Amino acid sequence: MAKYLLLKHYRGAPAAVNDVPMDQWKPEEISAHMQYMQDFADRLEGTGEFVDGQALAPEGAWVRYDGEGRPPVTDGPFAETKDLIAGWMVIDVDSYERAVELAGELSAAPGAGGKPIHEWLEVRPFLGAAPCITE
Amino acid sequence: MDEALLRSLTPSVLTILVRRGADFAAAEDAVQEALVEAVRVWPAEQPRDPKGWLVTVAWRKFLDGARADTARRRREGLVDEEPAPGPAPAVDDTLQLYFLCAHPSLTPSSAVALTLRAVGGLTTRQIAQAYLVPEATMAQRISRAKRTVSGVRFDRPGDVATVLRVLYLVFNEGYSGDVDLAAEAIRLTRQLAAQVDHPEVAGLLALMLLHHARRAARTAPDGSLVPLAEQDRGRWDTGSIAEGVAILQAALARDRLGEFQAQAAIAALHADAPTAEETDWVQIVEWYDELARLTDSPVVRLNRAVAVGEADGPRAGLAALAALDDALPRHTAVAAYLHERDGDLTTAARLYAEAARKAPDLAERDHLTRQAARLNARRSR
Numbered sequence: 001m002a003k004y005l006l007l008k009h010y011r012g013a014p015a016a017v018n019d020v021p022m023d024q025w026k027p028e029e030i031s032a033h034m035q036y037m038q039d040f041a042d043r044l045e046g047t048g049e050f051v052d053g054q055a056l057a058p059e060g061a062w063v064r065y066d067g068e069g070r071p072p073v074t075d076g077p078f079a080e081t082k083d084l085i086a087g088w089m090v091i092d093v094d095s096y097e098r099a100v101e102l103a104g105e106l107s108a109a110p111g112a113g114g115k116p117i118h119e120w121l122e123v124r125p126f127l128g129a130a131p132c133i134t135e
Numbered sequence: 136m137d138e139a140l141l142r143s144l145t146p147s148v149l150t151i152l153v154r155r156g157a158d159f160a161a162a163e164d165a166v167q168e169a170l171v172e173a174v175r176v177w178p179a180e181q182p183r184d185p186k187g188w189l190v191t192v193a194w195r196k197f198l199d200g201a202r203a204d205t206a207r208r209r210r211e212g213l214v215d216e217e218p219a220p221g222p223a224p225a226v227d228d229t230l231q232l233y234f235l236c237a238h239p240s241l242t243p244s245s246a247v248a249l250t251l252r253a254v255g256g257l258t259t260r261q262i263a264q265a266y267l268v269p270e271a272t273m274a275q276r277i278s279r280a281k282r283t284v285s286g287v288r289f290d291r292p293g294d295v296a297t298v299l300r301v302l303y304l305v306f307n308e309g310y311s312g313d314v315d316l317a318a319e320a321i322r323l324t325r326q327l328a329a330q331v332d333h334p335e336v337a338g339l340l341a342l343m344l345l346h347h348a349r350r351a352a353r354t355a356p357d358g359s360l361v362p363l364a365e366q367d368r369g370r371w372d373t374g375s376i377a378e379g380v381a382i383l384q385a386a387l388a389r390d391r392l393g394e395f396q397a398q399a400a401i402a403a404l405h406a407d408a409p410t411a412e413e414t415d416w417v418q419i420v421e422w423y424d425e426l427a428r429l430t431d432s433p434v435v436r437l438n439r440a441v442a443v444g445e446a447d448g449p450r451a452g453l454a455a456l457a458a459l460d461d462a463l464p465r466h467t468a469v470a471a472y473l474h475e476r477d478g479d480l481t482t483a484a485r486l487y488a489e490a491a492r493k494a495p496d497l498a499e500r501d502h503l504t505r506q507a508a509r510l511n512a513r514r515s516r
Contacts, residue, residue, distance in 0.1 A: 001244040001266070001304070048245070048276025051268050092268050094242045127497040 003051060003092045004099040006106060007122035010058050012083025017118030018111045025112050033117075036109040044091060044102070051090035058084055090126075099123055140185060141173055143326070145256030146229035148189045153289055154228075157197050159235065160281040163253050165197035170256060172196075229254070230330045233323075234293025237301040238284045245280035246301045247308075252277055254326075255319055265314045295331060299339050299395065302327070306343050317347055328382075337386035338396030344379035345402035348372040360502040364411035376406045397426040416446035433463050441469055449476035467493060468503055475510065484510035 022030060044050035060082070062075035089106070093099050103121045111117035145166060152162035169192040173185075182188035236250040248266075251257045257265075263273035306320035324340045352366040361367075383399045401422045408414040423439035426432075436459055444452020452473045459466060471486035487507035494500035 001247070001308075003267075045269075045272055046275050046279075048248075048268075048272050048279060050272050092244070092266070092272070094244055125495075127495070127500060 001092065001094060002096070002099075003090060003126040003128070004096075005122075005124045005126065006089045006091065006099075006103050007124065008086040008088065008106075008119070009122070010084035010086045013120040013122065016111075016120065018113070018115050019117075020112035022111075029110065029112060029114060032110050032114065037106075040106055040109075041089065044089075049091050049093050049098075049102070051092050053087070053089035055087035056085055058086070060084065096125070099125075137177075137181070138174075141170060141177075141189075142256035143322075144186050144189055145170065146232045146254045146326070148186065148193055149253055150229045150232055151190050152193055152197060155194070157194075157201075158285060159287075159289070160278070160285050161197055161200055162193075163281055165193045165200060167252070167258070168196040169193035170258070230327070231289050231292075233298045233327055234291075235284050235287055235289065236280075237298040238287055238293065239297055240283055240287075241280055243301070243304055245276055245283070246297075247304050248273060248276050249280040249284070250301050250323070251305065251316075251319065255323055257314060257319070261314045265308065265316050295333050295336065298327065299335060303339060303395075306346075317343070317350070321347060334386040334389045334391045335393040335395050337382050338393055338399050341379040341383035341386065342395050342399035342402055344375045344382070345399060345406050348375035348379065348406060354498070358498065359505070360498050362502075363405060368409070371406065376403075379403065379406070392425065392429070394426060394429045397422055397429060401426070414445070416442055420446045433459060434465075437463055437466060437469055441472070444473045444476060449473045453477065464493075464495060465490070468499075471503075471506065475506075480510050480513065 022033075025033075041050060041053050062082070064073045066073045091099060091102060093102065100123060103123045107119050107121050108116040109119075111119075148169070149162055149166045152165060153159055157165065166189075169189050172192055173189060177185075232254055233250070236253050237246050241249065244266075248262055251262050251265075252259065259274050259277060260270050262277075263270040266273065268276075302320050302324050305323070306317050308316045321340070321343045324336065324343060328336045328340050349366065349371050351372070352368070352370040353361055355361055379399065380403050383396065383403055386396050387400070401419055404415050404419050404422070419442045420439065423435060423442050426435045427439060437456075440452050440455035440459065443455045453470070456466070456470055456473065461467070461470075467486050468490035471483050471490055474480075474486060475483035484507050487503050487510065491500050491503035491507060494503055
């Protein structure tokens with residue numbers, strides 16, 4: 001009964017095994033990939049383990065406070081060096097092992113040639129606010 | 136509208152339906168529908184016999200469901216042969232329900248969800264809110280759990296230990312959403328204790344009461360953790376403490392020690408001390424020895440090291456700690472505390488910061504970060 005974040009990256013993760021950019025896939029391969037993700041989410045809702053999932057656009061900016069009375073600074077021309085999160089899924093599972101098992105399944109989503117992408121997904125536990133019973 | 140009454144009636148109404156031949160999953164659905172109906176109707180006029188009312192409505196819902204479901208014609212035949220519902224029996228045999236909802240074939244999270252719904256009478260929405268998951272997800276978790284146990288015979292006694300574990304999990308979840316799970320766990324454990332004469336049930340109830348009694352003092356208004364030694368003991372609930380201690384003493388007198396009684400004994404020694412300095416750490420160490428013997432849990436040994444540090448000084452605590460695997464959760468935090476007590480502030484500050492990075496929850500991480508910051512500020516002065 002712990003929540004984990006599965007993070008999918010556009011950039012910043014180690015290279016996938018089947019590392020072909022998505023725009024080089026056949027349209028039906030893209031559809032198969034999307035369907036796999038949707039089925040995965042549906043199945044987790046069925047097992048009572050799904051919490052949330054969202055995709056993120058690749059365009060993002062670093063933003064910083066620039067002092068009293070000034071507009072915030074944005075990072076401008078260096079965006080291509082950033083790690084980029086492509087999307088996330090939040091799951092609520094009984095163990096860390098289960099979280100890793102599910103991340104492994106998600107990483108097997110089909111890519112170019114209908115073969116699994118073997119992409120790297122990041123698995124991060126949530127910090128809860130569980131009261132400490134032992135003192 | 137008495138929601139507490141409604142919830143307390145849930146398990147016995149469900150048990151009556153199952154006794155009359157409804158299968159568990161369908162009966163559970165029917166009871167939930169009856170509860171919803173009660174919430175709608177009762178504010179205008181509460182029935183004189185609330186339990187009888189619920190049984191009648193739930194049974195009607197069950198029959199409607201069974202009739203509407205053409206694939207279940209066979210059961211419909213069975214239902215028609217049943218005598219018409221009479222008055223609700225006065226005997227409460229909901230104990231079976233506790234066993235069923237804590238059945239070993241369920242995962243811990245499923246057992247917790249099913250217990251809260253079938254025994255606790257909470258709605259799926261309330262349970263989903265309490266565990267911060269979508270209602271659809273919780274609904275699926277509960278219906279899978281119901282399917283898992285639907286083949287389990289209802290008339291066999293189960294293992295009290297599994298029930299206690301589930302109630303303990305509920306208690307530890309604490310508070311989020313509009314349902315206080317700690318209070319709910321206490322209520323369910325109280326009901327269980329009224330039905331089953333077992334010193335460990337009493338032990339768990341005492342443990343929960345003793346912990347709950349100190350809850351108000353455990354966090355500052357800004358949500359940060361207040362360590363035991365710094366808690367305002369005037370904010371402890373003395374009524375709960377007295378009740379917990381009395382229940383524990385009666386349980387211990389029966390001389391069938393278990394881990395919950397031992398944990399409750401430790402909590403009672405903390406709760407009994409008028410000031411942190413007057414805590415009987417020597418006796419606490421002895422209870423941790425008992426607990427270690429009963430559970431052989433590394434977490435217990437870690438807590439024991441803290442107690443040894445208080446009873447025999449930080450060096451003794453560090454020696455006890457050195458015997459344990461440093462990968463244990465909170466090992467680093469304990470080491471930091473003992474080094475601070477021993478006067479080695481540099482090491483303590485470093486270890487507090489390291490422990491904060493490994494902390495399993497937010498309040499604890501922030502607390503440990505503050506400890507590191509406090510020591511660092513003192514050293515740089």
